Each structure stands twice: as structure tokens, then as C-alpha cells.
Amino acid sequence: MNWDDVRLFLEIARAGTLTSAARQLRLSQPTAGRRLRALEEAVGSALFQRTASGFLLTDEGEAMLMHAEHMSEEANVLERKLAGGARGLEGGVRISASDWVSSKVLAAPLGSLAAEHPGLTIELVADSRMLDLQRRETDLAFRFSRFSGADIVQRRLVTINYGLYVSQSYLELRGDPTGSETGAGHQMITMNSALERQPDVTWLRGRWADAGLAFRSNSRESQAAACVAGAGVAVLPRVIGGGLGLVELGGDVPPSRELWLGYHEDLRRLRRLRVLIEHLTEQLPSEI
Known part of the structure; x- marks a missing residue:
């Protein structure tokens, strides 16, 4: 049994799709499909049920999974031990x-x-x-x-360290938000919903509860670009916001991380x- 094929089996079991597993192992999808078929032929059973929602383990696949995970852990330990013993910088x-x-x-x-x-x-x-x-x-x-x-x-x-930033065009259009108690009439730029519990998002919403939400992204650099364009007020790492010609607002400082x-x-x-x-x-x- 080829260890590379067992690794592919594990990745499919973890990801649920052949495409994701192939991407993780840097294989083309046709190559991954051929190797999976070869593994199933070698063990004499179908390891996955192919469905519209993805690959589901069969009973035979479930039985193989425990042994394959043990093989994977042993291989990972060996790889780390060998790498950890290397002495040079090369x-x-x-x-x-x-x-x-x-x-x-x-x-x-x-x-x-x-x-x-x-x-x-x-x-x-x-x-x-x-x-x-x-x-x-x-x-x-x-x-x-x-x-x-x-x-x-x-x-x-x-x-x-983080700062609170706006563009000059935003200030000219809507004024300085630091003079507002509730943020009414102002617009915010924040992380997307998956990251809405991050400290800066909680801090910004707590400061201006009535501000509108103009732009959300999981990318800080996309948030910065929207801020430069005048979309709203953004909390940005100073290593990003400080080099874009934005205005850093005074007063309370967002939490550092x-x-x-x-x-x-x-x-x-x-x-x-x-x-x-x-x-x-x-x-x-x-x-x-």
C-alpha cells in the first residue's frame, strides 16, 4: 500500500471533497481521482460514498480511518524528529x-x-x-x-498597536466622529461577520452604537482601501493605517493585540x- 495514497485518503476524509484534498496535497484532481481508485482497488473495497454534497466514508472507510490516522501521526513524528536534528542553516x-x-x-x-x-x-x-x-x-x-x-x-x-482612521474626504463630508456620543450620521468599516468578536470590532461598536455599517471585510488591507476611498471610520493596525495618508483620530485608543x-x-x-x-x-x- 502506497503511503502517498493513504495520505490522500486522509485528506479526503478530513475535507469531504476530492477537490479540496487535491489542493491540499498539490495534486491535480484527475491525478487524485486515479490514486483514490488505485487505493480502493488495493484494499478491495469502496472507501467513500460519492454524494452530491461530498465524499462520505463507507463502513470500510471508517475502519481504515483509525489505522490511517495512526500511520499519519507516526509519519509526522518521524518527519519532525528528522527535521529537528538538522544542524545547518541550509x-x-x-x-x-x-x-x-x-x-x-x-x-x-x-x-x-x-x-x-x-x-x-x-x-x-x-x-x-x-x-x-x-x-x-x-x-x-x-x-x-x-x-x-x-x-x-x-x-x-x-x-x-491600532489606530482609528478616516480619510480627509470623509471628514469634509461627515465631520469628525469623535465629537459624537452615539455615532449617529457616521459610517463604520469593520471585520466581516465571522470575525465580529475581535476586540477592535467590539470596541468600535461600543464607542458608536448608532453608527451605520458601510463596509465589512476579513482583510485589513481591503478595509484600509475602503477607508482611503472615504467609506467610513476604520480601526487599523498602525503599520497599515500610518502609511496611507489617512487622518488618525484622537481620543480613546483601540485595544492593542x-x-x-x-x-x-x-x-x-x-x-x-x-x-x-x-x-x-x-x-x-x-x-x-
Whole structure:
């Protein structure tokens, strides 16, 4: 039985579709389909029921899933142990962070490190998904909350400060919102509904309960673009809002947030990872 085919089986079981599993493993959909058929022929049973809503495990698939997950965990442990034993700086480090953290906080210091060490390859994945450190979907992750799991090594990297921004055209049209108690007559730019419990969204709504909602997005840079266009008042990281010619409003300050880094403890001895973290710590101030 081919381990790569077992990995494909696991990804389909987790994602529920062949397309998503193929994308995760960087396969074409026809290739993934051929490999799944080959695996089912090898075990002599259909592992999934194909339905309009996705792939559902058959009884045989359910029986195989437990053993496949055990194989996957053993393979992940071996991969982390081998990677953690590497002594040199040559090789790759895969990093995941949100889009704006990648571009505004990490890219410049990581680029300078890559310039110093030509044998080091840094892969920065700008993705808001929580990539799995145990499955080594990423070697190093950056998040705005502490990591769960006793086998994750973590530390606070930097405090991100936020400001309250509007465009000059907005001020000319609607006036300064800081003079309003309720925000009536003003418009807000916030995160989308999936992220509406983030501290800045709660803070902004609490400050101006009667303000209208002009624009929502899960992208900070899209929010910033809407703010520049005059759509409304936005809470933005200062590393974004401070460079766009926007007006930062005075008065109460939005809450800051802590950016944490984390990696699996099996990679603790990986020298290139240690050097990378030390470099970021030296290059970044404690607050930005």
C-alpha cells in the first residue's frame, strides 16, 4: 500500500471533497481521482460514498480511518524528529501568518535574513487558516492568541498597536466622529461577520452604537482601501493605517493585540528555525 495514497485518503476524509484534498496535497484532481481508485482497488473495497454534497466514508472507510490516522501521526513524528536534528542553516523553513502580518511585519526582516544566508529558503504562507503544527503543515506559525497543546513551544513576539482612521474626504463630508456620543450620521468599516468578536470590532461598536455599517471585510488591507476611498471610520493596525495618508483620530485608543509565534517542540533543535526566530526578535521592536 502506497503511503502517498493513504495520505490522500486522509485528506479526503478530513475535507469531504476530492477537490479540496487535491489542493491540499498539490495534486491535480484527475491525478487524485486515479490514486483514490488505485487505493480502493488495493484494499478491495469502496472507501467513500460519492454524494452530491461530498465524499462520505463507507463502513470500510471508517475502519481504515483509525489505522490511517495512526500511520499519519507516526509519519509526522518521524518527519519532525528528522527535521529537528538538522544542524545547518541550509534548507527550508515554512512560515504561516495572516496576509497583512506577512507583508507589513514579517516580510522585510525575513528577506534580510534570506539575503545573509543564501542556502536558507524561507516560505512565507499568507493565510488566515490555522495550519497544523503537529502535522507539519507549517514549521512556524504566527497568531493573535496563545497556542493550545503542551507540545507547542510559544512566545510573544510583538505588540501590535491600532489606530482609528478616516480619510480627509470623509471628514469634509461627515465631520469628525469623535465629537459624537452615539455615532449617529457616521459610517463604520469593520471585520466581516465571522470575525465580529475581535476586540477592535467590539470596541468600535461600543464607542458608536448608532453608527451605520458601510463596509465589512476579513482583510485589513481591503478595509484600509475602503477607508482611503472615504467609506467610513476604520480601526487599523498602525503599520497599515500610518502609511496611507489617512487622518488618525484622537481620543480613546483601540485595544492593542499580542502577536504570538509557535512551533512544535520536536523542532526545538532545528538550527535554522532558532536563527530565524532570533533574527526576528532582534529586528522587530517590542511594539509597532
